[in-house]
Amino acid sequence: MDVQKLKDLVDGTGSEHLATVSRNMKVFCPFEAVGMARQEIRHSNFLAYILDPNRPHEFGTLLLEAFIAIFTDEVISETRLHRARIYRELYNVDLMVEIPPENGGKGLVIAVEIKIDAGERREQLRDYQLRVKTAWRNSEVKFGFLTVDGREGTTSADKTWQPICWTGLIDALDRALESDGRSAIGYQMYAAYVSMMRRHGMADKNSNTLLDDAVFTLWSKHREALDYLFENRPDPISDLMRKISKNMGEMAELLSSSLGIPVKPASSTRSYLRFSFPELEARYGDLRKGSKKWAGETASIILLEIYRNGDGISASIVVGPADGAPEFRKRLIGAMNRNDGGSRRAGASGWSHNWQTTLGEAALTEAGIPVGNWMLHFANQIAESLRSVMDRELPALLDQAIS
Numbered sequence: 001m002d003v004q005k006l007k008d009l010v011d012g013t014g015s016e017h018l019a020t021v022s023r024n025m026k027v028f029c030p031f032e033a034v035g036m037a038r039q040e041i042r043h044s045n046f047l048a049y050i051l052d053p054n055r056p057h058e059f060g061t062l063l064l065e066a067f068i069a070i071f072t073d074e075v076i077s078e079t080r081l082h083r084a085r086i087y088r089e090l091y092n093v094d095l096m097v098e099i100p101p102e103n104g105g106k107g108l109v110i111a112v113e114i115k116i117d118a119g120e121r122r123e124q125l126r127d128y129q130l131r132v133k134t135a136w137r138n139s140e141v142k143f144g145f146l147t148v149d150g151r152e153g154t155t156s157a158d159k160t161w162q163p164i165c166w167t168g169l170i171d172a173l174d175r176a177l178e179s180d181g182r183s184a185i186g187y188q189m190y191a192a193y194v195s196m197m198r199r200h201g202m203a204d205k206n207s208n209t210l211l212d213d214a215v216f217t218l219w220s221k222h223r224e225a226l227d228y229l230f231e232n233r234p235d236p237i238s239d240l241m242r243k244i245s246k247n248m249g250e251m252a253e254l255l256s257s258s259l260g261i262p263v264k265p266a267s268s269t270r271s272y273l274r275f276s277f278p279e280l281e282a283r284y285g286d287l288r289k290g291s292k293k294w295a296g297e298t299a300s301i302i303l304l305e306i307y308r309n310g311d312g313i314s315a316s317i318v319v320g321p322a323d324g325a326p327e328f329r330k331r332l333i334g335a336m337n338r339n340d341g342g343s344r345r346a347g348a349s350g351w352s353h354n355w356q357t358t359l360g361e362a363a364l365t366e367a368g369i370p371v372g373n374w375m376l377h378f379a380n381q382i383a384e385s386l387r388s389v390m391d392r393e394l395p396a397l398l399d400q401a402i403s
Contacts, residue, residue: 014222040116044094046193047114050173050186051097052086057186059177066176067097070164071110071142077102091131098136107139113153113161114146116202117312117360123341125153125161148202166203170194200362237313237361240374244273244306251275251375255304258383259390266303267296273306274318277390284398289324301329302394304382305353312360315382316353317389319344332401339397357385 008014053061061081068076080102087096099108111132113125125145133141143161145153150165174194181187197203219226244251248265252275255263266274276298281287290301305318319336322329333344333352344352359378369377 008222008225014218014225040094040114041089043116044088044112044114047095048086048088050190051084053082053084055186057189058184059181059186059190062176062181063173064097066172067169068099068108068110070169070172071144071162072108072140074108076108091128091135093128093132096132098139101139107136108142109136109139110142110144112144112146112164116148117358117363121356126341129161166197170197170203235361236364236374237308237311239371240313240364240378241273241306241308243375244378245270247375248273248275251379254376254379255382258379259387260383261390263304264298266298266300267292267294271307275304275306276300277302277304280390280394280398283395284402286322286325286328286402287398289322289328291321291323294320299324301325301332304386309356309358311362312358313378314356314358315378315386316356317386317394319352319354321350328401332397335397335400339393355386355389357382 049055050057050059051064051067053059053064061078064081064084065076068074076099080099083100085098085100087098088094090096093111094114095112097108097110097112101107109132111128113128125143129143132143144164145151145161146164146166146169148166150163150168152163153161173190177184177187177190194203245268248268251273252263252265255275261280262278264276264278266276268274274295276295277300278298280302281298281300287301288299290299292299295301295303301320301322303318303320304315306313306315308314319329319332336342336352336354337344359381364374364377
């Protein structure tokens with residue numbers, strides 16, 4: 001790469017256009033200040049707040065009406081809308097809206113699952129749907145799957161989860177506020193949120209001719225320099241993988257502290273970093289009858305595995321080969337399939353990844369976490385995802401396998 005071309009981009013003919021881009025991107029956003037951009041739970045908290053007509057944002061029922069209209073043409077009275085109940089994480093569903101019945105009619109329940117970077121776990125939507133329909137047998141129930149690109153859910157369900165993209169949702173909310181909502185006390189907060197979503201590519205952007213022209217000029221005149229910078233940009237996920245690989249003992253201690261159980265490094269490769277659970281192996285002796293080629297000296301059938309997963313880093317509980325206990329592995333896999341309706345292969349060999357949790361690159365960088373705390377942050381996320389699995393769910397499945 002010609003260094004002069006980089007200098008021309010930064011200090012020469014490209015500097016004015018870079019300054020234009022910089023000025024347009026320098027926006028104070030309270031939501032970004034708390035690392036909200038890629039945090040699903042915070043998006044659902046915000047939506048629950050602005051949809052609730054009884055909150056002091058002064059939107060009244062405007063946004064709730066617009067939200068409901070995405071799912072049904074039913075006209076709902078103002079009285080019913082003001083009686084709406086908005087739930088967070090009820091039955092583990094990210095966002096739920098309940099409109100009580102009126103005059104002997106049916107109530108309306110809308111359940112929405114929100115995904116930013118993560119995918120669904122096995123049969124997640126089916127499980128959620130069953131819980132909601134069981135709880136509201138006498139209500140009309142609608143289901144929505146809210147994602148950046150409006151994709152359909154990948155897990156099966158008896159009733160379709162309506163795919164919704166953030167752009168479509170924000171457009172509907174914007175239209176609802178055009179006439180009466182912009183004078184509300186909460187409008188500036190809402191506008192800052194929408195601006196953040198568009199700035200991060202999670203919703204379509206409004207046209208900005210000055211910014212668009214600057215970007216076009218930069219790419220047309222300085223493509224080689226920009227391509228070089230893009231190809232050599234920092235890769236936080238690879239950096240985190242390398243850090244864990246070089247500090248397996250430290251990562252094991254962080255996991256032990258977060259999970260509340262002993263965790264030890266196990267045989268690993270460059271792409272798959274593995275950890276064992278000594279107490280679990282001591283309690284269930286057949287776990288130590290696996291493959292030393294895969295697990296190392298522990299020879300455990302069950303390990304925690306950390307690996308690159310697209311633009312993120314994932315951790316899963318892996319059921320590996322069982323060279324010395326094929327029947328035990330077969331019974332364990334059978335118990336797991338019965339537990340969640342899965343279709344894992346029940347032979348003596350192979351690998352089954354379960355209870356996956358993923359930390360996306362955007363979530364890692366935009367949260368403003370110091371590089372020195374990345375391992376701790378990921379260890380805490382793993383523990384939050386797997387604590388109940390290691391405390392109750394997995395031991396119960398292993399009990400079935402030995403009985």
